[in-house]
Amino acid sequence: MSDPIYLDYNATTPHDPAVISAMRPFLETHFGNPSSGHVYGQFTQDAVKTAREQVARLLNCSPNEVIFTSGGTEANNFAIKGLAFARSDLGNHIVTTQIEHPAVMEVCAWLETQGFEVTYLPVDETGRIDVGELEAALLPETILISVMHANNEVGTLQPIEEIAALAQRHEIAFHTDAAQSIGKVGVDVRALGVDLLTVAGHKLYGPKGVGVLFVHNDIILEKFIHGAGHEMGWRAGTENVLEVVGLGTACEIIADDLEKHAAHLNGLRDRLENTLLNGVSDIRVNGHAEHRLPNTLSVSFKGLDAEDILAEISDDVAASAVAACHSGEVRVSHVLAAMKVPLEWARGTLRLSVGRFTTGEEIDRAGDVIVKAVEKLKVGREV
Structure with a gap:
């Protein structure tokens, strides 16, 4: 594997x-x-x-x-x-x-x-x-x-x-x-x-x-x-x-290579963002639409727990959650709290960040994996 x-x-x-x-x-x-x-x-x-x-x-x-x-x-x-x-x-x-x-x-x-x-x-x-x-x-x-x-x-x-x-x-x-x-x-x-x-x-x-x-x-x-x-x-x-x-x-x-590198990051980030926005309902992107890093995608899935998503995709994708559950209490990141992201969104937030060695093929595969995982968890939640 x-x-x-x-x-x-x-x-x-x-x-x-x-x-x-x-x-x-x-x-x-x-x-x-x-x-x-x-x-x-x-x-x-x-x-x-x-x-x-x-x-x-x-x-x-x-x-x-x-x-x-x-x-x-x-x-x-x-x-x-x-x-x-x-x-x-x-x-x-x-x-x-x-x-x-x-x-x-x-x-x-x-x-x-x-x-x-x-x-x-x-x-x-x-x-x-x-x-x-x-x-x-x-x-x-x-x-x-x-x-x-x-x-x-x-x-x-x-x-x-x-x-x-x-x-x-x-x-x-x-x-x-x-x-x-x-x-x-x-x-x-x-x-x-x-x-x-x-x-x-x-x-x-x-x-x-x-x-x-x-x-x-x-x-x-x-x-x-x-x-x-x-x-x-x-x-x-x-x-x-x-x-x-x-x-x-x-x-x-x-x-020596910042401009080329930034363009590479921006293209991959946008490609992943579009895949998720087109593949999942009840999704929001966090942060500024224009004034943001070219490699960073903070995305929230309404009503889901980020840790559940990460567990579902762990064999295929390594990413980060920005909310954690301790003793049954969900602790939302201080950043999302300051931005007043509602809890039902904040608890389902992933940080996806691409880099110099990320490929377009990887982005397409990761996007598909995340979409399928989210849809699976949403179905399970509704049962």
């Missing part, structure tokens, strides 16, 4: 073969510590430098604005905590949204226990914030705005350029979590106007356990990992050369 069709690229991506090839020598041969002055250290130091330049090229920033981290979660922690404590003498208020990833939501919740105040902005039914409501939420004590670039569940893109312009007018730092958008849409930090931006390696065909925090040259953060002066003094700890090299290569691939 063949492996299930993988439609969970928003959870993680497989390594690109070129990434594996670039990493292999650093697993087998090049073991030197980048901080060492001898030839072994110099070789790995040069490799880290090249990777930093590759990331900077993709983001359109200076290499000295690229800080390597252990992943997107650490980058978000560093950005939000680091900025909050660095500017605590100026204020204690942070603005974010109700649909952020837990790597932002939980950081903000922890900061509330440390004396900071956080405003969680609502979103409309498409998952977008109102920039006017954001401006109205600003206080003299506001020191940071953190709004994700793209939502990981429904794919909705936020008006980052407008938010950045607002933040600049009010002299407030602006952070965006771009873990889901890198590699799917253009992410140019100069064009976006952000001060801080998060990248996660495993979301863009690179390795797990490595990420990046872009820090604009004008921004100062309070360090929270102390030790030697690695990463230009920002983050202590010997660089994970193997994975840094992999991330750099992944960024180089994206920089």
Whole structure:
């Protein structure tokens, strides 16, 4: 039996073969510590430098604005905590949204226990914030705005350029979590106007356990990992050369081929969406019709449980549910709740995300499998 069709690229991506090839020598041969002055250290130091330049090229920033981290979660922690404590003498208020990833939501919740105040902005039914409501939420004590670039569940893109312009007018730092958008849409930090931006390696065909925090040259953060002066003094700890090299290569691939890749994703996503819309009744697509990632399809089936659908298709399709049942109680994702998706729809929501290695044949087969599974479950419900 063949492996299930993988439609969970928003959870993680497989390594690109070129990434594996670039990493292999650093697993087998090049073991030197980048901080060492001898030839072994110099070789790995040069490799880290090249990777930093590759990331900077993709983001359109200076290499000295690229800080390597252990992943997107650490980058978000560093950005939000680091900025909050660095500017605590100026204020204690942070603005974010109700649909952020837990790597932002939980950081903000922890900061509330440390004396900071956080405003969680609502979103409309498409998952977008109102920039006017954001401006109205600003206080003299506001020191940071953190709004994700793209939502990981429904794919909705936020008006980052407008938010950045607002933040600049009010002299407030602006952070965006771009873990889901890198590699799917253009992410140019100069064009976006952000001060801080998060990248996660495993979301863009690179390795797990490595990420990046872009820090604009004008921004100062309070360090929270102390030790030697690695990463230009920002983050202590010997660089994970193997994975840094992999991330750099992944960024180089994206920089060279983003437009073609995005078109591929968009075509497959639309093909799957049309199959489901034409094959199933009582179905709705969640998120913004225009401002959304090209690879992400959040779809709800009225009156069904997503876990039942996933169980029915598990031999053929690997996807994600965004609602879970614990002790008989259905817990709907905070994203769908914020978008006010009714429970009878929300509990039957699947996230289907395509990627670089998805084929049209796989999409057609997956669509047929999902349609048949949904129809079978609907018949069973009516009996």
